[in-house]
Amino acid sequence: MRFASHRDIARALERAIRRAGVPVAFSAGFTPHPKISYAGAAPTGVASLAEYFEFTLAEYLDPGLVRDRLDNAMPDGIDVVEVVVAGSGGLADRLEASEWRVEMPGVAPDDAREAAAVYLAAETVEVERLTKKGRRRFDTREAVLRMEVEECAAAEKNETYAILRLVVRHMTPAVRPDDVVTGLRQKAGLAPPSSTVMTRLAQGPLDEASGAIADPFAANDETAQNGEPERAAPGEGEVPADQAGRAEEAPRSSLLTRDSGHA
Amino acid sequence: MPVESVFPRLEALLPSVQKPVQYAGGELNSVVKDWDACEVRWALMYPDAYEVGVPNQGVQILYEVLNEREGVLAERTYAVWADLEEAMRAHGIPQFTVDAHRPVGAFDILGVSLASEMGYTNLLTALDLAGIPLRSADRGDDHPVVLIGGHAAFNPEPLADFVDAAVLGDGEEVTLAITEVVREWKREGCPGGRDELLLRLASGGGVYVPRFYDVEYLPDGRIGRYVPNRTGVPWSVQKHTVMDLDNWPYPKDPIVPIAESVHERYSVEIFRGCTRGCRFCQAGMITRPVRERGKETIANMVDKGVRSSGFQEVGLLSLSSADHSEISDIAKGLADTYEGTNTGLSLPSTRVDAFNIDLANELNRNGRRSGLTFAPEGGSERMRRVINKMVTEADLIRTVTAAYEAGWRQVKLYFMCGLPTEEDEDVLAIADLAREVIKAGRSATGRNDIRCTVSIGGFVPKPQTPFQWAGQTSHDDVDARLRKLKDELRSDRRYGKAIGLRYHDGRPSTVEGLLSRGDRRVGRVIEQAWRDGARFDGWSEHFSFERWSEAAAKALADEVVDLEWFTVRERDRDEVLPWDHLDAGLDRDWLWQDWQDSLHGNEAVEVDDCRWTPCYDCGVCPSMGTEIQIGPTPTPESPSRKLPLTVIQ
Numbered sequence: 001m002r003f004a005s006h007r008d009i010a011r012a013l014e015r016a017i018r019r020a021g022v023p024v025a026f027s028a029g030f031t032p033h034p035k036i037s038y039a040g041a042a043p044t045g046v047a048s049l050a051e052y053f054e055f056t057l058a059e060y061l062d063p064g065l066v067r068d069r070l071d072n073a074m075p076d077g078i079d080v081v082e083v084v085v086a087g088s089g090g091l092a093d094r095l096e097a098s099e100w101r102v103e104m105p106g107v108a109p110d111d112a113r114e115a116a117a118v119y120l121a122a123e124t125v126e127v128e129r130l131t132k133k134g135r136r137r138f139d140t141r142e143a144v145l146r147m148e149v150e151e152c153a154a155a156e157k158n159e160t161y162a163i164l165r166l167v168v169r170h171m172t173p174a175v176r177p178d179d180v181v182t183g184l185r186q187k188a189g190l191a192p193p194s195s196t197v198m199t200r201l202a203q204g205p206l207d208e209a210s211g212a213i214a215d216p217f218a219a220n221d222e223t224a225q226n227g228e229p230e231r232a233a234p235g236e237g238e239v240p241a242d243q244a245g246r247a248e249e250a251p252r253s254s255l256l257t258r259d260s261g262h263a
Numbered sequence: 264m265p266v267e268s269v270f271p272r273l274e275a276l277l278p279s280v281q282k283p284v285q286y287a288g289g290e291l292n293s294v295v296k297d298w299d300a301c302e303v304r305w306a307l308m309y310p311d312a313y314e315v316g317v318p319n320q321g322v323q324i325l326y327e328v329l330n331e332r333e334g335v336l337a338e339r340t341y342a343v344w345a346d347l348e349e350a351m352r353a354h355g356i357p358q359f360t361v362d363a364h365r366p367v368g369a370f371d372i373l374g375v376s377l378a379s380e381m382g383y384t385n386l387l388t389a390l391d392l393a394g395i396p397l398r399s400a401d402r403g404d405d406h407p408v409v410l411i412g413g414h415a416a417f418n419p420e421p422l423a424d425f426v427d428a429a430v431l432g433d434g435e436e437v438t439l440a441i442t443e444v445v446r447e448w449k450r451e452g453c454p455g456g457r458d459e460l461l462l463r464l465a466s467g468g469g470v471y472v473p474r475f476y477d478v479e480y481l482p483d484g485r486i487g488r489y490v491p492n493r494t495g496v497p498w499s500v501q502k503h504t505v506m507d508l509d510n511w512p513y514p515k516d517p518i519v520p521i522a523e524s525v526h527e528r529y530s531v532e533i534f535r536g537c538t539r540g541c542r543f544c545q546a547g548m549i550t551r552p553v554r555e556r557g558k559e560t561i562a563n564m565v566d567k568g569v570r571s572s573g574f575q576e577v578g579l580l581s582l583s584s585a586d587h588s589e590i591s592d593i594a595k596g597l598a599d600t601y602e603g604t605n606t607g608l609s610l611p612s613t614r615v616d617a618f619n620i621d622l623a624n625e626l627n628r629n630g631r632r633s634g635l636t637f638a639p640e641g642g643s644e645r646m647r648r649v650i651n652k653m654v655t656e657a658d659l660i661r662t663v664t665a666a667y668e669a670g671w672r673q674v675k676l677y678f679m680c681g682l683p684t685e686e687d688e689d690v691l692a693i694a695d696l697a698r699e700v701i702k703a704g705r706s707a708t709g710r711n712d713i714r715c716t717v718s719i720g721g722f723v724p725k726p727q728t729p730f731q732w733a734g735q736t737s738h739d740d741v742d743a744r745l746r747k748l749k750d751e752l753r754s755d756r757r758y759g760k761a762i763g764l765r766y767h768d769g770r771p772s773t774v775e776g777l778l779s780r781g782d783r784r785v786g787r788v789i790e791q792a793w794r795d796g797a798r799f800d801g802w803s804e805h806f807s808f809e810r811w812s813e814a815a816a817k818a819l820a821d822e823v824v825d826l827e828w829f830t831v832r833e834r835d836r837d838e839v840l841p842w843d844h845l846d847a848g849l850d851r852d853w854l855w856q857d858w859q860d861s862l863h864g865n866e867a868v869e870v871d872d873c874r875w876t877p878c879y880d881c882g883v884c885p886s887m888g889t890e891i892q893i894g895p896t897p898t899p900e901s902p903s904r905k906l907p908l909t910v911i912q
Binding site: 001005007008012016017019026032044045075194 | 527572573
């Protein structure tokens with residue numbers, strides 16, 4: 001599923017909503033569209049355990065029920081983990097940063113640590129990437145809040161294998177994990193393999209001091225109408241719906257999807 | 264023997280290729296069965312890109328029909344793009360199925376659906392990547408039987424060296440019959456190896472095995488005759504016709520791709536066959552007679568299919584969907600069912616007239632308004648008479664006027680260029696017709712933003728049609744006529760800007776003509792072109808005419824025949840055609856007479872539809888043991904049936 005583009009995922013979600021019989025609201029107008037907004041989609045080729053959607057329902061439904069129905073209707077490889085009633089404020093505003101895992105088979109952890117140190121010591125690390133607006137050159141360093149090499153990865157895998165953990169702030173232009181890897185290669189001479197596997201582990205509000213990422217649904221737990229939202233076991237992927245604080249009068253749903261990575 | 268998934272090795276290559284999700288599988292409603300628990304294993308291929316192949320009805324139907332059987336599995340495989348082909352060769356990864364990523368070479372049968380001749384080179388790529396010898400003669404007992412079907416299989420001769428077998432017509436029943444032959448042969452311990460299996464398939468008369476027929480050629484290059492070279496092999500092979508579509512309500516659970524595909528909808532065939540009698544139309548000739556699916560079956564299939572897939576659009580497919588005897592009930596029923604759900608309905612390939620504007624409105628009730636495409640096919644009255652597409656200019660103007668009045672601002676008109684007996688003025692008449700359309704639209708609506716798009720395709724004479732004897736118009740003539748048409752429209756200051764013209768250069772049609780009416784000698788041209796790099800020939804950005812014409816020159820250097828001989832040459836009545844031993848049920852004398860009848864210009868003889876006029880003895884029903892199956896007789900209120908215009912949405 002990591003090879004699906006954000007448009008592919010959006011299509012799959014819309015179809016799942018129809019199969020599940022979840023009464024999503026449609027926009028008015030000549031060509032009505034389901035009211036779904038997507039925030040911060042992971043790039044194609046990158047797996048994710050933390051993708052989020054927000055959508056509006058035409059009528060109030062229990063978030064747990066929505067979760068179950070949507071999860072059943074999703075193709076294998078996409079799991080709906082949690083659905084909550086949306087709080088105030090846009091979902092996108094709560095997604096300030098992402099945590100990424102970058103697996104690099106064939107790279108020695110010590111080499112990775114050394115490269116990370118060089119990278120973190122730099123003021124700026126510029127890279128180039130082809131964007132929709134053409135080839136752009138931008139700094140990656142400012143967005144990278146944390147960069148660590150996991151211990152014991154090599155021992156577990158019993159081979160030369162480095163795993164990098166990154167916390168990257170969301171900014172414009174977006175700094176993607178592959179941009180950081182490009183930066184590592186160019187600035188610090190790291191030679192990552194073509195089979196690098198990248199996974200988004202979390203997205204959410206950023207604690208500037210610690211560089212930790214909080215649960216974007218935390219705010220909702222207090223206001224949810226139907227008791228504690230159910231939360232699936234970590235790693236299963238997910239989706240939440242929400243019906244804002246004032247669920248009775250103005251049902252809204254924010255829906256969050258994590259897809260669980262490898263197809 | 265355990266068969267392993269190639270995915271772990273493939274996955275490492277996917278980040279560096281275009282649209283990798285197309286190779287990843289995991290689609291909703293795809294099926295992965297236990298390999299070792301199955302006795303007969305099919306790999307089904309559509310030899311084009313995944314995005315084109317995945318919605319294909321034929322493959323989806325057979326996939327379900329086979330996977331429903333105990334002990335039988337079917338998986339799908341598609342043509343891989345050049346970037347992945349190169350990477351697979353570099354890393355030794357074989358052609359794989361998208362369902363379980365099993366190597367295609369491990370299956371018992373590779374069933375290939377050939378909708379178009381332009382996929383032939385992709386078939387060779389797949390065979391080569393699969394590690395299956397290109398030539399049937401070089402294959403051993405461990406290689407899959409390479410079997411082709413689909414419309415292009417009605418002349419399989421250009422592929423005769425590369426395929427083991429071909430079937431003609433509807434696939435549901437014959438696919439199961441073949442499965443049983445293979446199962447029995449395997450249970451017996453594969454006696455006589457591959458040869459005996461093919462002989463068992465051929466002896467029933469429903470499977471064509473090219474290697475069991477010798478071709479004799481005359482000194483001038485024409486075919487002398489086809490002779491079976493084995494006892495028990497029949498002189499001719501018959502097509503298959505499924506007689507009760509209500510018994511075969513497939514697809515039930517359509518594949519829903521993660522990747523974007525060319526048709527994002529749940530499609531149901533509302534009938535098969537067409538007897539309108541358009542002389543250029545191979546589909547209409549080889550799928551006779553008309554067999555309707557009942558309106559209840561259609562409603563049930565749509566209900567289940569939409570719930571199973573989550574698609575937002577329903578396509579009611581056939582060769583001429585408004586001709587279904589119960590089409591208004593069907594359309595109204597579906598529009599009522601999906602009221603307020605934003606589910607669109609579409610009728611691709613539909614003949615339209617005033618009545619059908621109502622129908623089109625019904626279809627658009629719950630979705631966005633789609634475009635209207637009318638297909639007069641020929642620009643002049645004379646041309647339309649030649650091809651038996653009997654629509655007058657008055658019919659067309661009446662229809663488009665109604666469409667513009669009903670709120671459409673744009674219509675598309677589809678034509679062909681290069682039809683038999685065509686002259687420059689027949690093509691220039693397209694401009695006159697388009698001008699009249701704009702004029703009618705402006706006066707009907709009082710608006711100036713009326714548009715008309717004229718889309719033109721090159722005509723290719725096809726086997727098993729009245730035009731199978733025709734000389735194909737050279738691409739130079741086609742291109743010259745289209746240039747004149749373009750100049751004519753461009754110089755029109757009053758209407759020119761309201762008319763869009765879309766056409767392609769004529770050269771791909773020449774190659775399509777070679778592959779359509781070629782014989783076994785053309786196989787060498789295909790292989791040469793493929794070795795020279797031909798892939799995805801149906802895609803204009805990948806097609807190279809130079810590559811094909813050089814390949815033809817090289818591969819046919821020692822023959823008395825060449826590219827022109829196969830394409831622009833008119834055949835005479837007595838010539839043995841490469842598909843004469845393959846029986847689509849059409850009476851050869853009737854086809855010839857219809858060809859002759861077409862050649863009288865304004866006096867060309869009209870053939871009406873046998874659904875509502877007496878049988879005209881095309882030969883299909885008596886020779887195939889079939890009959891027309893349609894619903895209630897058309898009422899006098901729907902004279903629309905007589906107006907042959909086409910809507911493609």
